[in-house]
Amino acid sequence: MSQLSLSWLGLGPVAASPWLLLLLVGASWLLARVLAWTYTFYDNCRRLQCFPQPPKLSWFWGHMGLVNPTEEGMRVLSQLVATYPQGFKSWMGPITPILSLCHPDIIRSVINASAATAPKDKFFYSFLKPWLGDGLLLSAGDKWSRHRRMLTPAFHFNILKPYMKIFNESVNIMHVWPQLGPLDIPLCDCLLPVGTPRFTMQAGFQAKWQRLASEGSARLDMFEHISLMTLDSLQKCVFSFDSHCQEKPSEYIAAILELSALVSKRHHETLLHLDFLYYLSPNGRRFRRACRLVHDFTDAVIRERRRTLPSQGVDDFLRAKAKSKTLDFIDVLLLSKDEDGKELSDEDIRAEADTFMFEGHDTTASGLSWVLYHLAKHPEYQERCRQEVQELLKGREPKEIEWDDLAVLPFLTMCVKESLRLHPPVPVISRRVTQDVVVPDGRVIPKGVICLISVFGTHHNPAVWPDPEVYNPFRFDPENIKERSPLAFIPFSAGPRNCIGQAFAMAEMKVVLALTLLHFRVLPDHTEPRRKPELVMRAEGGLWLRVEPLS
Structure with missing residues (x-):
């Protein structure tokens, strides 16, 4: 050898x-x-x-625990932004640097970079993958580019116009639907300590807006009520399916709410970040079960549409849809073709539909809940919005908001935008740069570094917004916008990966807010809400307000 x-x-x-x-x-x-x-x-x-950095809490843990997802954490973040207005460096453990960017001049280089140069960081979004698959939120590279091009027509204003009727109907159900009696839906008890009674919803509980307020004012959790209403709207817009979820229990809606809660909870359980441990846990098994239910529902709708389409033919299918005046999201996806004439697979359609249901309900509910809170705290602005709506709908029956009305509610729009500035539904956006990125002042963000585009930090930056903690809708007066960077206000992100559904979200928020102020006066609760950033900006224990009907 x-x-x-x-x-x-x-x-x-x-x-x-x-x-x-x-x-x-x-x-x-x-x-x-x-x-x-x-x-x-x-x-x-x-x-x-x-890049400057605040003092570490520990040599090993770095800055972990410095900004917690609590009201105190939000205040710490505001102080950090005031101290480091361009952004700052922090360490997640001893070896992982993270750049938090909070100024329009600095975030421009990352947010406007191509999807290949600054893709979403997988660490912050990976928990959603089993549920949402390779939809627009989680996909990258050529697949993301192809899907983005194919989905863009789904959000053209000609497609969105018929949805206005759905928005009007859903908010009216929330306000005045008759009480049907209690029927419990077990939801989200994963968030409660052991021994706490399971959280339930009552069928017809939305009727409390009119029924409970009939003898004065009613104290309501805005997130709870509005989330169900936005899910009701989305299910009709995406699937043309009415589950009557505001009137009676819906397994599908309950599963979506549970999935959102489970993903949020998992972020705070470090050991359960490992998939094999998570799926052995009770919450992991519940997550799988809820995923299966949601996927089965979407798959069944897609199969039925696939079966109907060949028998009718595309032209007959479109003519039938034209009579009903609504082409839903599934229809658009089924009919979409890329430049080579290739269609989306059933798996792709399911991923995009599930993504839209997830992204569309919580973010809109967050935006609406917080704008109602601000208008409750500022009755003078609330009354001006109400007068604007009353003037618009004077002599009109039924009292419904139409597509063209959205452009003639300027003050209400300013109030919505100022609330989105103070309480952006998505507080932070994560990117991992795949090549060196040069910022305008010459500094370089090295390849492989995670960048957190702090939407909350940018919106609360005193170098960008004077008196950033003050609610002032006149910041969005057309005259005041001219001198401000377009990246100073990014509730729907910006650049090539901005929110494809922002026109849908703004339309729904305006309709719901206008009709709510037309029928109710919104008053602050005796307890001040404490911010709680999770997947979206929430409030600890709910966001409670009082409503009283207008004569």
């Missing part, structure tokens, strides 16, 4: 077996990877020295 000299390691000649050679090659490869990683780490540390 041939001999291999290892004298350079201080060893004598040894037999050169294939296993020994394989071991040496493997060890050499591992050593090379460790050295390469070490070089990259120290090189990034050197290049990131130009």
